[in-house]
Amino acid sequence: VLGWEPPHYCHGTRLRLFVYSIADMTRGPLHCQHGQWGLEALVPQWIRQGSCFTDNPEEADFFLVPWHTWCDRMVYRMNQTRREISKVYINLMARRDELLPHWSRNDGEDHVFLFSDQGMNFFPEYRDYIPHSVFLVTEALTPECGPSCFSPWKDIVLPGHTDYFRYRRMRELNRPTQERSLLFNFHGRYPGLCQLYRDNAVRGKIMEVFLGKPAVSVGGFVDDYFERMGL
Numbered sequence: 001v002l003g004w005e006p007p008h009y010c011h012g013t014r015l016r017l018f019v020y021s022i023a024d025m026t027r028g029p030l031h032c033q034h035g036q037w038g039l040e041a042l043v044p045q046w047i048r049q050g051s052c053f054t055d056n057p058e059e060a061d062f063f064l065v066p067w068h069t070w071c072d073r074m075v076y077r078m079n080q081t082r083r084e085i086s087k088v089y090i091n092l093m094a095r096r097d098e099l100l101p102h103w104s105r106n107d108g109e110d111h112v113f114l115f116s117d118q119g120m121n122f123f124p125e126y127r128d129y130i131p132h133s134v135f136l137v138t139e140a141l142t143p144e145c146g147p148s149c150f151s152p153w154k155d156i157v158l159p160g161h162t163d164y165f166r167y168r169r170m171r172e173l174n175r176p177t178q179e180r181s182l183l184f185n186f187h188g189r190y191p192g193l194c195q196l197y198r199d200n201a202v203r204g205k206i207m208e209v210f211l212g213k214p215a216v217s218v219g220g221f222v223d224d225y226f227e228r229m230g231l
Contacts, residue, residue: 010052017052017112018060019044022099025067025088032071036138037116038161040068043136044114057102062134064112065100067092069119085122093129108133116160118142120149143196166226173230182231185217186210193220 032041044066047053054060067088073080096103103111112134120126120137121144138160140150150157189196190203197203210218217228 005049008046008050010047010050013052015052015061016054016059017047017062017064018054018057018102019047019064019066020100022066022092025072025092027068029068032068033161034163035070035117036160037068037070037119038163039116039136039138039158040066040071040114042161043158060102060110062110062112063100063102064114065092066114069115069122070117073122080122082122082124086125089123089129090125110134112136118144120145141200143198143200169226170229173226175230180231181215182217182228183215185228185231187217187219187222187225187228189220 026041026044029041029045032038044064047064057063069085069088072088073085092099100111108130109132111130113130114136115123116138118139120135121142124145126149132154135150135155136158137150137155138158140155140157141147142149186203186206188203189200190207191198191200192204192207206218210216217231222228
């Protein structure tokens, strides 16, 4: 995020990406690098430091539109509503000739938007404004937005960002395979625990099949999650 890492080669890709500069929508990158939504700050910066970055729009294959959506909702203006988040996107698109001057080149098909966590739930109007753009998401199927929000032919799922302190803690508690007692564990929200997840069939099935079974650990949030990850 600080730009101190050495340049990288974008894993050898020949694609070139242009990253828009939208200062009002990308404030606080150091603060917004945390949590799953840290991708919103980290991905644009990673591209800027790589060989795949170009500041010449004529060379660009894709145009990345950065916005710390979830950080903006959860940190700067705590718990904004869906309407408040949508309004920012709608205003952005209303000013696209000014803020996204290369949109008209392919009617937005070569523009990339980042949606971490449940970001898609908070901008259902995307169907009207950016239906053909590429979405980088951390969840293909969010609780309030199912298969219709993710198009495998154009959209990409990225692993959620893991904070350094979490990574470090899991490494500390990691055990060799032969010493482990759990086959797997899942702890989080699921149908019956959280109304928003009532239609999450996979999590519901995990609870139905494995709750109370030996050699697994499933359920709601627990304080010793990292310890269980290493068991």
